[in-house]
Amino acid sequence: MDWVDLVVIPIIKGALILFILLTATAYLTLFERKLIARFQVRLGPNRAGPFGLLQPLADAVKLFFKEEVVPGHVNKPVYLLAPMMAMVPAIALFAVVPLGPDLSLFGRRIPLHMGGDVNVALLYVLAIASVGTYGVMLAGWASNNNYSLLGAMRTSAQMISYELPMAIIVASLLLVTGTMSVVEIVEQPRPLWAWLWLWLGFPLYFITMLAESNRAPFDFPETENELIAGYQTEYGGFKFAVFYISEYLHMLTSSAVAVTLFFGGWRGPFVDQFPLLGPVYLALKTVAILFLYVWVRASIPRLRYDQLMSFGWKYLLPWSLLYLAVTAVLVVALS
Amino acid sequence: MIPLSWYLAVAAILFVIGFYGVLSRRNAIAILMGIELMLNAVNLNLVAFWRYTQPDQVAGQVFAIIVITVAAAEAAVGLALFIALYRLRGTVHIDEIDLLRG
Amino acid sequence: MEWVFFGLFGVLALVGSVGVVVSRNAVHSALFLLVNFAATALLFLVLGAQFLALAQVLVYAGAIVVLFIFVVMLVGNETVDDFVARERPWLRWAAVGFFLVFIAVAGYSLVMSGWEAAKGLADYGAVERVGAVLYREYLLPFELASVILLAAMIGAIILAARTRPPLGRPEE
Numbered sequence: 001m002d003w004v005d006l007v008v009i010p011i012i013k014g015a016l017i018l019f020i021l022l023t024a025t026a027y028l029t030l031f032e033r034k035l036i037a038r039f040q041v042r043l044g045p046n047r048a049g050p051f052g053l054l055q056p057l058a059d060a061v062k063l064f065f066k067e068e069v070v071p072g073h074v075n076k077p078v079y080l081l082a083p084m085m086a087m088v089p090a091i092a093l094f095a096v097v098p099l100g101p102d103l104s105l106f107g108r109r110i111p112l113h114m115g116g117d118v119n120v121a122l123l124y125v126l127a128i129a130s131v132g133t134y135g136v137m138l139a140g141w142a143s144n145n146n147y148s149l150l151g152a153m154r155t156s157a158q159m160i161s162y163e164l165p166m167a168i169i170v171a172s173l174l175l176v177t178g179t180m181s182v183v184e185i186v187e188q189p190r191p192l193w194a195w196l197w198l199w200l201g202f203p204l205y206f207i208t209m210l211a212e213s214n215r216a217p218f219d220f221p222e223t224e225n226e227l228i229a230g231y232q233t234e235y236g237g238f239k240f241a242v243f244y245i246s247e248y249l250h251m252l253t254s255s256a257v258a259v260t261l262f263f264g265g266w267r268g269p270f271v272d273q274f275p276l277l278g279p280v281y282l283a284l285k286t287v288a289i290l291f292l293y294v295w296v297r298a299s300i301p302r303l304r305y306d307q308l309m310s311f312g313w314k315y316l317l318p319w320s321l322l323y324l325a326v327t328a329v330l331v332v333a334l335s
Numbered sequence: 336m337i338p339l340s341w342y343l344a345v346a347a348i349l350f351v352i353g354f355y356g357v358l359s360r361r362n363a364i365a366i367l368m369g370i371e372l373m374l375n376a377v378n379l380n381l382v383a384f385w386r387y388t389q390p391d392q393v394a395g396q397v398f399a400i401i402v403i404t405v406a407a408a409e410a411a412v413g414l415a416l417f418i419a420l421y422r423l424r425g426t427v428h429i430d431e432i433d434l435l436r437g
Numbered sequence: 438m439e440w441v442f443f444g445l446f447g448v449l450a451l452v453g454s455v456g457v458v459v460s461r462n463a464v465h466s467a468l469f470l471l472v473n474f475a476a477t478a479l480l481f482l483v484l485g486a487q488f489l490a491l492a493q494v495l496v497y498a499g500a501i502v503v504l505f506i507f508v509v510m511l512v513g514n515e516t517v518d519d520f521v522a523r524e525r526p527w528l529r530w531a532a533v534g535f536f537l538v539f540i541a542v543a544g545y546s547l548v549m550s551g552w553e554a555a556k557g558l559a560d561y562g563a564v565e566r567v568g569a570v571l572y573r574e575y576l577l578p579f580e581l582a583s584v585i586l587l588a589a590m591i592g593a594i595i596l597a598a599r600t601r602p603p604l605g606r607p608e609e
Contacts, residue, residue: 078464119563123491130499134471137503141464141510149510156507160500180564337443342484344543345447349454349473351539355532356458364463364509368470371501372454375477378493379450386484393570396489397578400571403496404582408589410501414508415593421512 021094025248026056031287032248032294039298066237071143074234078142083235083242086135090249093128096121096182097256100266100278113183121182122174125257126167129212133159135246136214136231143234151231154305158218161312162211165320169205172320172327173198173261186265193334201323202262206292207316209258211308213250216297218308255289256282342383349376363420363427367413374406442483450476463509471502488564 030045030052037044045052070076098113118124133156140152176194177185211218232243259265263285266278303311349372356369378399385395417427424431453476456469474497481490571579 075462075464078468081468118487119565120487120491123488123495123564127491127494127499130495133499133503137506138464138468141506153507153510156503160503163499337439341443341447342480345450345480347539347543348451351536352451352454352458359458359532362463364505364512365458365466368457368466368505371470371497372457372473375474375497378489379477379480382481382484382486382489386486390485393567394575396486396567397571397575399486399489400492400567401578401582403492404586407496407501408585410504411593412589412596414504415596417508418511418597427512 017094017099018091021091021249021252022245025245025252026060028248028252028290029059029244030055031290032297035291035294036298039295060241063241064238068237068239071234073144075142075144078138079234080239082135082139082142083239083246084135085138086132087242087246087249089128089132089135090246090253093125093250093253093257096124097253097260097282098183098186098265099282101271101275103275111183119180122170122180122185125182125261126163126170129166129254130159130163132212132250135243139235139243140231143231145234148231148233155214155231158211158214158308158312161309162208162218162316165204165312165316166208166212168317168320168324169201169208170261172201172324175324175327175331182260182265186260186267191334193330197327197330198262201327202258204316204320204323205258205262206289209254210293210296211312213254214247215251215293217300217302219302251290251293252286255286255293258289259285339383339387342387343380346376346379346383349373349379361428361430363417363429364414366429367410367417370413371406371410374402374409378402439483443480446476446479446483449473450480464506467502467505467509470505471498474498474502488567 033055034044034052045055048054048058070079096113096118098111102111136155137152140148140150140155143149173185174180176198177188177190179185179188210216232240235243259282265285266282268277268281271277271281353369353372353376356372357366358369360366360369381395381399381402385393385399389395421427450473453469453471453473457466457473460466460469474493478490478493478498481487481493
């Protein structure tokens with residue numbers, strides 16, 4: 001471990017991952033708009049560039065050139081802090097996702113992840129998910145606007161409620177894998193029953209993911225038709241763009257985490273011969289989960305707020321507890 | 336290696352600041368925040384003692400875990416109390432909560 | 438290296454705690470509380486207690502501070518009045534005096550301290566070790582703590598559940 005390993009390589013890796021993540025996020029917005037358009041038998045954006053491929057660029061240019069307005073009635077420091085608090089956890093979540101097997105480059109062994117091999121990586125995922133609430137909450141409070149405040153209060157209640165089932169399902173995963181290192185979770189061989197059982201639990205996890213990233217049908221913080229976009233109401237221009245990007249970033253990173261935890265991450269045929277296939281498999285699987293996100297948004301209408309809470313506490317939590325209990329029995333009985 | 340006493344000093348200062356918050360504030364929520372600061376300082380002490388005196392026994396960390404549990408329980412009950420209080424009196428300033436004063 | 442981290446996070450924790458007791462706005466106080474908890478979690482990492490560090494973030498930052506901000510939003514953003522400055526200004530000087538005495542004592546103990554380097558460590562902060570000890574040797578306290586949590590949960594629900602017709606403060 002010399003300074004190249006400690007400083008230079010992490011910085012290069014970090015910059016590369018950030019660049020890829022942000023580009024992917026930009027195209028995720030196009031992906032979603034195109035798909036939803038197809039679900040609704042429309043064409044979707046198709047003016048900027050071939051097949052609308054330059055649309056994200058056009059959106060970005062438009063948003064960045066808007067005037068920066070800070071409304072007079074807001075609590076300024078918190079108002080400016082909130083977009084950052086929304087974005088940081090969305091990016092930080094990606095740190096534990098392994099992108100592929102270790103690379104050998106210039107005689108060095110380069111692990112393709114930022115820190116997935118620590119023995120508390122699973123806890124890290126949960127911890128980051130739990131601080132994801134702050135951006136929305138603070139934005140709603142600092143905006144000094146009744147609709148925004150309502151959106152913020154709903155979010156904080158919603159996220160705390162759905163964190164519990166998420167943590168319980170991750171605990172079940174821990175029972176099956178026996179390790180908290182995400183790298184080991186991807187690389188360890190697993191019997192067939194374990195895979196099947198994990199996939200059985202994935203729908204539960206996916207529901208909590210939807211709620212944690214504030215996506216339809218759980219998009220209560222921003223409900224356009226009752227809260228006039230909730231916490232985002234007082235934000236415009238670049239600051240709005242940051243919220244928008246962080247929602248999509250959060251979708252992207254949480255999908256990548258889900259793929260890593262439940263679907264073998266970068267593993268796939270021929271990865272042992274060609275290590276660079278790893279990131280490709282990871283990206284393909286992530287796109288599959290993102291498709292699920294969009295599919296759900298296009299098909300399922302938004303719940304009512306009391307339905308959301310009672311679903312979380314009366315159905316999701318007992319189910320996930322049952323899943324945990326059965327997992328424990330299975331692990332003892334079958335291994 | 337940092338001497339243990341530095342950790343203890345940081346923890347003690349944190350504790351005292353929390354104590355100051357408890358004594359000087361009149362908003363019940365802010366008082367609860369002061370109490371959380373004090374509990375947190377205690378945790379820092381416990382972990383530092385664990386690390387420096389008995390690192391091969393996890394007792395110090397177990398203590399800290401239980402303190403965290405109690406802090407969570409305390410925050411939940413305390414804040415619920417304040418909500419009930421707010422419904423009853425329309426304020427959470429403890430100076431104005433003097434129902435027993437004739 | 439360790440000194441750098443200790444200094445950085447220690448100062449951050451102190452700044453956060455001072456912010457909690459000084460700022461006049463309850464939400465700002467809660468945010469400073471968040472800074473303090475995060476810095477303490479980082480100090481736990483420096484001390485080698487990885488599990489506790491993340492548990493700290495999960496419980497304090499993820500739940501307790503959220504709860505604080507939630508309640509502040511619910512009861513309205515009451516500014517946090519500085520009672521001392523208003524009614525008993527001499528108390529502030531007394532506090533400063535006590536603080537100086539305290540710093541002197543703490544400084545003395547720092548200089549004279551006999552505790553030195555920590556003993557060798559074989560990854561006892563890891564989740565496996567903590568879990569094994571927690572569920573074997575300390576099973577009874579652990580279960581008691583969970584009973585406390587259950588009691589607190591039920592108590593909080595009963596306290597906060599609405600027992601009167603919606604909203605509307607009672608007449609006095």
